[in-house]
Amino acid sequence: MSHPSVTIIGAGLAGSEAAWQLARRGVTVHLYEMRPHKTTEAHQTDQFAELVCSNSLGARAVDRAMGLLKEEMRRLGSLIIEAADACALPAGGALAVGREAFSDYVTRAISEPPRIIVHREEVTEIPSGPTLIATGPLTSAALADRIRALAGQAYLSFYDALAPIVTLESINTPPCWRQSRYDRDSGESGGDYINCPMNEAQYRAFVQALREAERIPLRQFEREDEKFFEACLPVEVLAQRGDDALAFGPMRPVGLRDPRTGKRPFAVVQLRQDNLAGTLYNLVGFQTNIRWPEQKRIFRMIPGLEDAEFVRLGQMHRNTFINAPALLRPTLQWRDRDDLFFAGQLIGAEGYVGSAAGGLLAGLNLARLVSGQQPVVMPRVTMMGALFHYVTHAEPKDFQPMKANFGIMPPLQPKVRRKKERYQKYAERALAALGVWMKANDLLSQPTPGG
Ligand SMILES: Cc1cc2nc3c(=O)[nH]c(=O)nc-3n(C[C@H](O)[C@H](O)[C@H](O)COP(=O)(O)OP(=O)(O)OC[C@H]3O[C@@H](n4cnc5c(N)ncnc54)[C@H](O)[C@@H]3O)c2cc1C
Structure with missing residues (x-):
């Protein structure tokens, strides 16, 4: 046979x-x-x-x-x-x-x-x-x-340039709220994004923590490919580039209004739905090469993510x-x-x-x-x-x-x-x-x- x-x-x-x-x-x-x-x-x-x-x-x-x-x-x-x-x-x-x-x-x-x-x-x-x-x-x-x-x-x-992902149920609202920038695409939910607001003091402390964070060293073959990073910079590299680089980059607050104050916050971290069921959210623009335990500590400094449950941490390789x-x-x-x-x-x-x-x-x-x-x-x-x-x-x-x-x-x-x-x-x-x-x-x- x-x-x-x-x-x-x-x-x-x-x-x-x-x-x-x-x-x-x-x-x-x-x-x-x-x-x-x-x-x-x-x-x-x-x-x-x-x-x-x-x-x-x-x-x-x-x-x-x-x-x-x-x-x-x-x-x-x-x-x-x-x-x-x-x-x-x-x-x-x-x-x-x-x-x-x-x-x-x-x-x-x-x-x-x-x-x-x-x-x-x-x-x-x-x-x-x-x-x-x-x-x-x-x-x-x-x-x-x-x-x-x-x-x-x-x-x-x-x-891979991965941003961390958290479960929806572990996000604290308030202080977070739903809104798309300039209220674009805001359906019944109030907006596609969940926004975590920061005041100036919180932002400065967060940037400092990112700068001091322990990073995963790149392997030789990854260093040779460093040009890929330029198109998709890790948050800690952005933090290093200037005090306000993040506030003008992935953390810019334009088109957003904190419902608790009625004002634009100093900076925001935006969370975007990651799976069809809507149970997971990723931190937009937060690809990172910081060591995993450090990521948990630093990202829980973000208002609203104090109790965040991470289902994936950021990585680049x-x-x-x-x-x-x-x-x-x-x-x-x-x-x-x-x-x-x-x-x-x-x-x-x-x-x-x-x-x-x-x-x-x-x-x-x-x-x-x-x-x-x-x-x-x-x-x-x-x-x-x-x-x-x-x-x-x-x-x-x-x-x-x-x-x-x-x-x-x-x-x-x-x-x-x-x-x-x-x-x-x-x-x-x-x-x-x-x-x-x-x-x-x-x-x-x-x-x-x-x-
Ligand atoms: C640097 C690095 C570190 C990682 N660390 C971890 C970790 O710590 N923990 C974890 O869970 N995951 C880790 N991963 C992710 C992933 O889990 C592993 O890469 C895992 O080995 C993937 O399994 P695989 O069977 O898909 O591929 P592999 O285990 O890589 O097997 C693929 C095989 O295909 C062979 N091959 C490739 N091209 C050809 C070809 N053309 N013809 C014939 N053979 C070929 C390769 O030699 C290799 O043996 C890491 C990945 C990388 C790149």
Whole structure:
């Protein structure tokens, strides 16, 4: 009996997970990895699923977004989570792993099944036939060119300049209020923007804090690309350029009136809706390279954000990603080609675990496709379902990568006010829905890699 075969490009977090999911369903996988012949700016070894920076895969507890994501993957038979559990180190509430042991575990697992054929070479063209592209944020230049040609110039980004995102419910109103500048586009809500006002003393203290903030040092390859920063300056660099640079830049108060005073404030931080459900807001123009704990401390100085719950913190680094909302279906298939899939950081599912989760779904769906079954979409109330719904349905114009977080999940009915209880309920709802979905799609019994 002949087995179907597929091509996977990239043996990182996403590609390794996908290869495993396919092999255990009896599909022959040709897995292409360019290391060690050609390496990226961040990888150090020739191992699969190398963790290029931190050795943490985030929180363990299932009532935390990252913990829930991992638990869903664990139930779906993820190789990456199995490896992480096997190589776990003591790290409090986080699942940290021995970096080398982890990659070694994945590399061995991938090298064992007879149906995974590893090719150590760079792929420079998009193959025909069933294919998954999982070449990550540092996709080689030749292949990135091919992806850009396929997607269109505007649909491939090379740089992340992310502003922090907070949950709507953690914003204090007052002092914040809704208004668009000059009352443009103000519908029933009163305006599309939430404004956080500052008086002069507050503004000066804030600028000083930004100037003194500890920053993340740029890596060599990022310094070489510093020209990208000029078009999209971090707030701390603007603060350095002059006392009033921010007040005349992203914090200018023109066209706004504080309803408490009836006057224009000295400066404002504007928050713009970030997801369709309207539960998340980003700090407009606040891309930053400040260290994450410092960001929380300094941005909570902004009036109205004293209790802010950050679902994403700002960052700036080299990151190749496609405009997934414009290009992919929620099954992770290319819009116009059924047998072409994308996964990993390249689709904007941020982080090690989010990347591997995409590999899991794409691998599962590719296996279904080549076996004559319909690819599946995950329930939106699961963390995986919410993440892949987000990356394939966000506003394409402003699309930026997103990490797993509860803000992208459909709200609970009825609402639960206390955060701890709310997160617990999200997790219970997600795992119950996952169980029903797995049963409906015959995923409860786990096949072995021999197929
Ligand atoms: C510098 C940096 C630091 C990061 N730090 C963290 C962190 O601390 N925590 C976190 O959660 N996330 C981090 N990320 C984000 C992201 O989670 C990781 O990049 C993650 O490894 C992405 O998984 P992936 O499978 O999409 O890509 P990768 O793990 O990068 O795998 C892609 C693979 O494809 C190969 N490849 C590329 N082009 C080709 C080609 N043309 N032909 C064949 N093979 C190719 C690469 O060699 C690589 O092995 C970081 C990203 C970067 C760039």
